[in-house]
Amino acid sequence: MKLKDLIAPFSVWKRATEKPYTAMKPLSERPGADRYRGFHINDQEKCIGCGSCEAICQNGAIDMVEVAGVETTLTDSGLRPRIDYGRCCWCALCVDICTTDSLAMSNEYVWIDEDPEVFRFIAGAEGKPWDNSEKGYRRSGGYSLLDPERVPMILEDPKKGVTSFIEMVKGYSADAARQEARRCVDCGLCIASCPAHMDIPDYIRAIRDDDLEEAVKILYRTNPMPATCGRICTRNCESACAIGVKGDPVAIRWLKRYIIDAVDPSDITAALGKEFSDSGKTVAVIGAGPGGLSCAYYLARMGHHVTVFESSKKAGGMIRYGVPEYRMPYDRLDDEIAHITEQGVTITYGVTIGVDKSLDELAASFDAVFISTGLPDASSLRLTGEDLPGVLSGVEFLERVARGETITLGRTVAVIGGGNVAIDAARTARRFGAETTIYYRRREEDMPADWEEIHDAKLEGVEIITQSIPIQLEKAARGKTGLVWGRARMEDQGPGKRPRPVLIVGETYTAEVDTVISAIGQTADLSYIAESKTASVGIDGNKVLADYHGRTENVKIFAGGDVVNSIGDAIAAIADGYRAARSIDAYVLTGKGKT
Amino acid sequence: MEQINELKARYSISDSRDQRPDLGFITVDPGRLAALLAELQQVRGYTHLSFITAVDYPETGTFQLTYMVHNFESAHSLGVRTVISRDTALMESVHHLWKQAKTYQRELKEMYGIDFPGSPGVDDPFILEGWQGPPPMRRDFDTRAYSEKTYFPRPGRKTSDPRRHMQSRLYPDYTPFEEET
Structure with missing residues (x-):
């Protein structure tokens, strides 16, 4: 035996103080891997309750449930995913499909409890220890179950489009x-x-x-x-x-x-078919805009006899006389109206209620009346010089174009306003060859006009001067009109409120243009209602007072559209017309207002 | 891969390719697989079985099995593949070559329903204690249907459709027009 063999067993003792490489049993901690798929976490603020996680779950492990403190809003269902770990197979498809990236998984997977019911909880809402875990599964980059990009829409070349009224958006x-x-x-x-x-x-x-x-x-x-x-x-x-x-x-x-x-x-x-029963009841609709047409269509399909009174020569209201043809071709509108009249709706053209016929007469000769006369008149700028000859309103301008009248705008046009009417007027003015500038009080992101309309207007060469407040209009040389305007600064109004434009003293300019078009809003003259004797209906300024179902204080008279709601767009008017049709149907059949 | 060329004719290897310098794949008939693996292990230095796995192809009615073997001397891995019928789902066991093969085969039996007659404990549950459904890794396994059948709804489970819930909260009085027909 060699000496080395005798010493060898003792030489291992020199390692006695070092940290062992092997793990000790029983294990006290078992951390999951960094991207381990453990218990779910869900950012309650980011989640919108769309339920895509529930829809994709292959095990039916997810329920969408109400959570205290989460409100249902127009962009959040108010529901949140609750996960049943008796079913979850930890596949993480729910994380991968999540539309907001609110849902993720922690790397925690050890949890022992004798009560099986605790293994079902609303992720991120019940204060679990792993709720703020930085580790665990997150959707990885490089692939997506969702397609974030919209299929592009084909548009007419703006240079070509601006020379005519052909439709700009080509459709899918x-x-x-x-x-x-x-x-x-x-x-x-x-x-x-x-x-x-x-x-x-x-x-x-x-x-x-x-x-x-x-x-x-x-x-x-x-x-x-x-x-x-x-x-x-x-x-x-x-x-x-x-x-x-x-x-x-x-x-x-x-x-x-x-x-x-x-x-x-x-x-x-x-x-859709065309067979419906005849109730024998008659309804008068005042105004053939989207609200009136919608109400008439549904009433006709419910079996009632509907007569629409329209002061213009054609139906469509603001869709025809306010929306330019390059956005809404007249033949498409004609088809749509033809389908409505096919249901048995009669439209009487060139009849103005309050002039040719009174509201009292209608109320006396029909079982019910629906008022949807809209807001056909332009709101006043309330500026000196508004009555100068070179100044006209956006609605008047667009209406005259729609009627095919010859209009001389001149070489330069200033449009005041930031809504869709302002953009429509500006893009229409471009089609008359005018250099067009929009003056708007606030910033571009505050403009009520559709963002695509703003974008397309710019492509067509419309200039937009934001934070510009018109001060007055004055006569200028060579028959032009001077638009005096001042630069505005935006004043913060606190969180959640729109900043207010405030005139910067001393910074004023004058734009000398051939035509000024004002497009800052619309109003209506409701004297035909105020003057009625028997058919009294509550009005407030330029609005008719009606409830969600279109009911006015007069049981026989209903109202909807721009003349009632504060939204003032086509779809809101169509919805008003539809709801009113249901109320009218209930009223004419039972004699009672809808409750 | 020179070695492979020698084996090609004898074992009628139908397909061979190098994925990396240290990783190759070959495909062989199921009947020749065990003999080929024996030669690889005992003569060609592929002494280690890394794993056995399967892919289900319902479209062609087949399972593709892959036996990954490793040669420590050349540091080369070789995936030996074979294709078997999905209907019979039967394969010769290789536990006599590598003891650990029985564990992989037991797993394949449970997850894919591929049988390896004679493999010790091949019918014992692997991880799915008390499993009564079809093999879950088969691609035609309907997870949802199995869940619904097996894990009956626990009391207290209730879900809401976002659109109905929003209607009840935001516009309860609205009903779309459904004409009577």
């Missing part, structure tokens, strides 16, 4: 529409934002399934003017779209337009 092809439709997660958050609560996910699904007949039926359930809304709707739905949280919202408006453009008008009639 069938392939493009189906591709865009596939981006929808079918959550239905958008429905609440639509005044007509159109079943958006259902008609998008019908596009995916290529079932346009079904799609048409869904559209007409609450909206008899889909070709109009498919073009010019203010599309609040898109602001609520869950896909819009991380990407472009689904192009809901263009998808609606695709449906109605892809079917022949005769197919619409075939899809």
Whole structure:
């Protein structure tokens, strides 16, 4: 035996003070790997309750439930996912599909309890120890179950478009529409934002399934003017779209337009059918704008005899006389109105209530009356010089263009305002060859006009001067009009409030232009209502007072559209007309107002 | 891969490719697989079995099995593949070559329903204690249907559809027009 062999057993003792490489049992801590799929966490503030996690879960482990302190709003269902760990298989598809990236998984996986019921909880809302865990599974980059990018819309070349009134937005092809439709997660958050609560996910699904007949039926359930809304709707739905949280919202408006453009008008009639019972009741509708037409359409389909009184020569109201033809081609509007009159609706043109016929007469000769006369007159700028010959209003200008009148604008035009009428007037003025500038009091992001309209106007060469407050209008040399305006600074009004423009003293300019167009809002002359003797209806300024169901203080008289609601767009008027039709139906059949 | 070329004819290897300098794949008939693996282990230095795995192809009615073996001397891994019928789902066991093969085979039996007759404990549960459904890794396994059938709804489970919930909260008085037909 060698000496080395004798010492060897003792030499290992020199390692006695070192940290062992082996793990000791029993294990006291078992940390999950950094990207381990452990218990879920959910950022309650970021989550919008779209339910995509529930929809994708292959085990039915997720319920969408109410959570104390989370309000239901137009962009948040108020529901949050509750996970049943008796079913969860930790696959993390729910994290991968999450439209807001609020849902994730911690790397915690050890939790022992004798009560099985505790293994079902609302992730992120019940104060679990792992709620703020930085570790665990997050959706990895490089792939996405959601498609954040909208299928691009083909637009007419602005240089060519500005020389005529051809339609600028070309619409989706069938392939493009189906591709865009596939981006929808079918959550239905958008429905609440639509005044007509159109079943958006259902008609998008019908596009995916290529079932346009079904799609048409869904559209007409609450909206008899889909070709109009498919073009010019203010599309609040898109602001609520869950896909819009991380990407472009689904192009809901263009998808609606695709449906109605892809079917022949005769197919619409075939899809909807035309057989309905005759109630023998008569209803007068005042005004053939979207509100009146909508009310008339549904009343007719409920079996009532409807007569619409329209002061102009054609129907459509502001859609025809306020929206330029490059946005809403007249033939498409004509098709839409033709479908409504096909239901048995009679439109009497050139009759002005209050002039040719009184409201009292209508109330006496019909079973019910629906008032939807809109806001046809321009609001006053309340500035000196507003009555100068070179000054006209946006609504008047657009109406005269729609009537085909010859208008001389001159070489330079100033438009005052920031809404859709201002943009419509400016883009129309460009089509008359005028150099056009919009003057708006606030910043561009504050403009009430549709962002796509603002974008397209700029492409067409419309200049926008923001934070500019008009001070007065004056006569200038060579027959021009001087628009005196001052620069504004934005004054913060506190959180959640729109900053207010305040004139900067001493910084004023004068723009000398051939024509000034004012487009700062609209109003109505309701003297025809005020003057009625028997058919009394409550009014407040330029508004008729009516409730959610269109009921006025007079049981026989209903009202809706811009003359009632504070939204003032086509879809709100259409929704008003629809709800009023239901109320009128209930009233004429029972003699009682809807309760 | 020179070695592989020698084996090609004898074992009728149908496909071979190098994925990396240290990783290759070959495909062989199921009937020749055990013999090929024996030669790789005993003559060619592929002494280690790293794992056995399967891929389900319902489209072609087959399972593709992969036996990953490793040669420590050349630091080369070789994936030996074979394709078997999905209907019979039967494969010769290789536990006589590598003892640990029985564990992989037991797992494949449980997850894919592929049987390896004679493999010790092949029918014992692997991780799915008390499993009564079809093998869950088969691609036609309907997770949802299995869950609904097996894990009956626990009392207290209740869900809300976001759109209905929003309607009840934000516009309860609105009903879309459904014509009577």
